[in-house]
Amino acid sequence: MHDMSTHAVPHGAPTSFIRKHVFSIDHKVIGKQYYALALLAALIGMVLSWIMRLHLGYGSLAIPGLHLLSKNGAPGDVMTPEYYLQLMTMHGTIMVFFVLTTAPFAAFGNFFLPIQTGAEDMPFPHFNMMSFWVTFTAFLVLVASFFTGTGPTLGGWTQYAPLSAIGDVGGPGEGLGVVLWAASIAIFCIGQLLGSLNFITTTLDMRCKGMSLMRLPLTAWAWFITSIMGLTAFAVLMPACLLLILDHVAGTSFFRPSNAVINDQVLPGSGGSTLLWQHLFWFFGHPEVYIAIVPGLGIVSHVLITNMRRPMLSHRVLIYSMGALALLSYMVYGHHMFVSGMNPVSSLAFSFPTLVITIPSTIVVLIWLGSLYGSRLRINSASLFALGFISMFISGGVSGFFLAQPSIDIMLHATYFVVGHFHLVMGVAAMFGIFAGTYFWFPKMTGRMMNETLGKVHFWMSFVGAYCIFMPFHYLGIAGNVRRYQAFTDDYLIPLIPVHKFITIAALFTGFAQLIFVYNLIHSRFWGKVAPNDNPWEGTSLEWSTATPPPHNNFGDKMPVVYHDPYQYSVEGASTDYVMQTSTEQLKNTDEEK
Amino acid sequence: MAKIFAVTIILIAIASAIPIVMHMWPMPQDISTHGYLIDEQYTDTMWEAGLSFLASQFLLAFFIWKFSSPKPGDKIKSFPGGAKGLVIAAFLLVGTECLALGVFGVKAWASVYFTAPSANAMPIQVQAGQFAFYFRYPGPDGTFGPLHPDKISEANANFFGLDTTNDPDSKDDIVTAEMAIPVNREIHLLMHSKDVGHSFYVPELRVQQDFVPGLDVTLHFTATKIGKYEIVCTQLCGLGHYNMKAYLEVMSQEDYDAWIKQQAALQ
Ligand code: HEM
Ligand SMILES: [Cu+2]
Numbered sequence A: 001m002h003d004m005s006t007h008a009v010p011h012g013a014p015t016s017f018i019r020k021h022v023f024s025i026d027h028k029v030i031g032k033q034y035y036a037l038a039l040l041a042a043l044i045g046m047v048l049s050w051i052m053r054l055h056l057g058y059g060s061l062a063i064p065g066l067h068l069l070s071k072n073g074a075p076g077d078v079m080t081p082e083y084y085l086q087l088m089t090m091h092g093t094i095m096v097f098f099v100l101t102t103a104p105f106a107a108f109g110n111f112f113l114p115i116q117t118g119a120e121d122m123p124f125p126h127f128n129m130m131s132f133w134v135t136f137t138a139f140l141v142l143v144a145s146f147f148t149g150t151g152p153t154l155g156g157w158t159q160y161a162p163l164s165a166i167g168d169v170g171g172p173g174e175g176l177g178v179v180l181w182a183a184s185i186a187i188f189c190i191g192q193l194l195g196s197l198n199f200i201t202t203t204l205d206m207r208c209k210g211m212s213l214m215r216l217p218l219t220a221w222a223w224f225i226t227s228i229m230g231l232t233a234f235a236v237l238m239p240a241c242l243l244l245i246l247d248h249v250a251g252t253s254f255f256r257p258s259n260a261v262i263n264d265q266v267l268p269g270s271g272g273s274t275l276l277w278q279h280l281f282w283f284f285g286h287p288e289v290y291i292a293i294v295p296g297l298g299i300v301s302h303v304l305i306t307n308m309r310r311p312m313l314s315h316r317v318l319i320y321s322m323g324a325l326a327l328l329s330y331m332v333y334g335h336h337m338f339v340s341g342m343n344p345v346s347s348l349a350f351s352f353p354t355l356v357i358t359i360p361s362t363i364v365v366l367i368w369l370g371s372l373y374g375s376r377l378r379i380n381s382a383s384l385f386a387l388g389f390i391s392m393f394i395s396g397g398v399s400g401f402f403l404a405q406p407s408i409d410i411m412l413h414a415t416y417f418v419v420g421h422f423h424l425v426m427g428v429a430a431m432f433g434i435f436a437g438t439y440f441w442f443p444k445m446t447g448r449m450m451n452e453t454l455g456k457v458h459f460w461m462s463f464v465g466a467y468c469i470f471m472p473f474h475y476l477g478i479a480g481n482v483r484r485y486q487a488f489t490d491d492y493l494i495p496l497i498p499v500h501k502f503i504t505i506a507a508l509f510t511g512f513a514q515l516i517f518v519y520n521l522i523h524s525r526f527w528g529k530v531a532p533n534d535n536p537w538e539g540t541s542l543e544w545s546t547a548t549p550p551p552h553n554n555f556g557d558k559m560p561v562v563y564h565d566p567y568q569y570s571v572e573g574a575s576t577d578y579v580m581q582t583s584t585e586q587l588k589n590t591d592e593e594k
Numbered sequence B: 001m002a003k004i005f006a007v008t009i010i011l012i013a014i015a016s017a018i019p020i021v022m023h024m025w026p027m028p029q030d031i032s033t034h035g036y037l038i039d040e041q042y043t044d045t046m047w048e049a050g051l052s053f054l055a056s057q058f059l060l061a062f063f064i065w066k067f068s069s070p071k072p073g074d075k076i077k078s079f080p081g082g083a084k085g086l087v088i089a090a091f092l093l094v095g096t097e098c099l100a101l102g103v104f105g106v107k108a109w110a111s112v113y114f115t116a117p118s119a120n121a122m123p124i125q126v127q128a129g130q131f132a133f134y135f136r137y138p139g140p141d142g143t144f145g146p147l148h149p150d151k152i153s154e155a156n157a158n159f160f161g162l163d164t165t166n167d168p169d170s171k172d173d174i175v176t177a178e179m180a181i182p183v184n185r186e187i188h189l190l191m192h193s194k195d196v197g198h199s200f201y202v203p204e205l206r207v208q209q210d211f212v213p214g215l216d217v218t219l220h221f222t223a224t225k226i227g228k229y230e231i232v233c234t235q236l237c238g239l240g241h242y243n244m245k246a247y248l249e250v251m252s253q254e255d256y257d258a259w260i261k262q263q264a265a266l267q
């Protein structure tokens, strides 16, 4: 057990506005800043998806005001083919990096990891502050590419070389746009590396008296595992982006092949390889999708346990499964490259771990289902989104069976089947995790409650809407509908256009529901009902034993001491149906973790 | 609320399955000799994944329905078999499923990638470039002349960069914008990219293969059904990506012979 006083970095509460709200070193403020950034990014990403969907469903439809965003990209408010790809690239990049990595991991993790471990703050608070501002800078750099003459890059969030490496001859945005993209991502990586370092050391070194590793809540475990992935994955993406920038500004040839010809001109460059980029990118990219989803697994477990009034069937099995997911995620990345031209034997080698990784995922789902059995389930916005997450995670997971097999991937690779798969399992599921966490923790973060009725309306519209958008994507993919197309002009794709129209309407409907959420969030923040007490959901972990919102050093003058497992609900013989970790009540007949 | 939720989950699960069961938007027909292996693999997977999908969604819905309105005195019950049982079940069910799919899947994959083209397979070269495919047939001598990237000229319609004055092998090469092949004859496709990454996808032929700039990639297949199909690009290659396509005509041997003669005359 660690004694706080030897590790704590004492810092008094700041007094000036700037130190309190802008350049704050308080992990809670930083967590909220990350949340705000994710919210802004999600709104931008969503509006981009609306514009894309309108274009896909209704072709040359003019979208009033679009020319204000780009005169070249949307002359007369009608989108050009290249502008579709540019917006698509920004949509994907913003969603993956600035929403799915920041909200469940950096935002909630920053706010709650130190509290759940019983720490006063993170061990390197200045690094932590830097991590947010570096990430924010990365966001500005990315958004800046909207306002360059040729606009953002059109190469997709995967930014495959050599298209990304040859400069403006490749197409609009392939020069400056790519450089800004790669710079933004490289900066982003620095921010996440700093953050991960803090998360790991907080978990290992800052736990309060009595808080053994196995007594950490599942959320803390999820963030801990995610930060280890972050440390290793972003450390690979950053150099890859730097090499890509060098190809643009220093005349190097990491990703430029020999003898590429565009406009009858042989381009400079020799020996560079697209496969090198793909290996580097996916070595990061696959762990990245787990970075996006593992915090969600933790949040959903945490929210469900509180609302089921019982611990999961096994705490340890869930932790080991998340660990196994993290470990395996490095061995499967080649499943993105089955038909890339790499050695076909490698495809089989990458296919087996991909099939194997479905085992820990299945275990997680079965443990959730088995724990629901015989529980005393409470239905509220938070638990609805947590249960919705399970449904989405299942739906998105089963399509993985298809894509994991190279022979079937021959048919489904680069089709809408893939788009349906990753949106359900990573996009929607992770968003549902964020929503569950928001409805659940909002009182602790702000001292006020969110409106439950609006929360439920938000849930119903999102749940039905998301299925209406993303299930049909699978059918399109099976019929051979290629992705990253701005229009469907091939003979065999034309009959599919009505499906695209349906999806567009569903997307607008679902998007509207998100506006209800934003309204609820902002309204409740300022005018919501004041939280009735420090523990409105009758939870057990440390965040519920401190004040609401928590004081600057998290626990006031008295550091917590932990006596119990994180989830002692419905323990026989206890005075209430929940026993908090800090409770000194003696429990009979339990085999608690040490 | 919980009961409506449970019913909604079940309705969504059933509604999701209907288009699959009814074949509303089916896979394009298969016109290849190896495609049936892929299709069998796909159908097996659909059964296994589809049943897992329905079973777990139903279970989720059922538990939400059953356990969301506990009476005051209700005790927490534990799932029979507990965590251990579920872990074992996951290993057994998913483990065998994975093993089965993985092992059988090798056969389909091997049929495309681990067999060499037969000796009398017909070689055709395909070049992908922003935003068109071009095809080259070796002509009567059966040999492709060498490529000279610096000689590529769209204006002179020298798409491959051939030097017909100095390279004798190139003199009879036939370059086309459309791909025609005889039915039931194995094709050995030699793929290279002129500029960036592209891909060669013919859903009916059950092939998809990326072009790798700087690397020669090959593919072989046999088409079994006369008809006109589309070759589309599936690797994001720039602003015209959506429009990058060519037609594949599978012809009888006689039609093919006439076609190639006609193309040779046009060179
Ligand atoms: C309002 C809900 C959303 C809609 C309607 C939507 C729609 C789309 C569409 C139409 C595409 C382009 C597909 C293509 O042309 O290949 C796309 C791509 C993408 N979306 Fe979404 N999306 C939504 C939410 C999200 C979320 C929450 C994420 C977070 C993971 C996300 C991540 C991506 C990614 C990574 C791509 C790939 C971009 C690329 O191909 O480079 N989307 N989305
Ligand atoms: Cu992956």
Ligand SMILES: [Cu+2]
Pocket: B128, B129, B130, B131, B197, B198, B199, B233, B234, B235, B236, B237, B241, B244
């Ligand atoms: Cu292409």
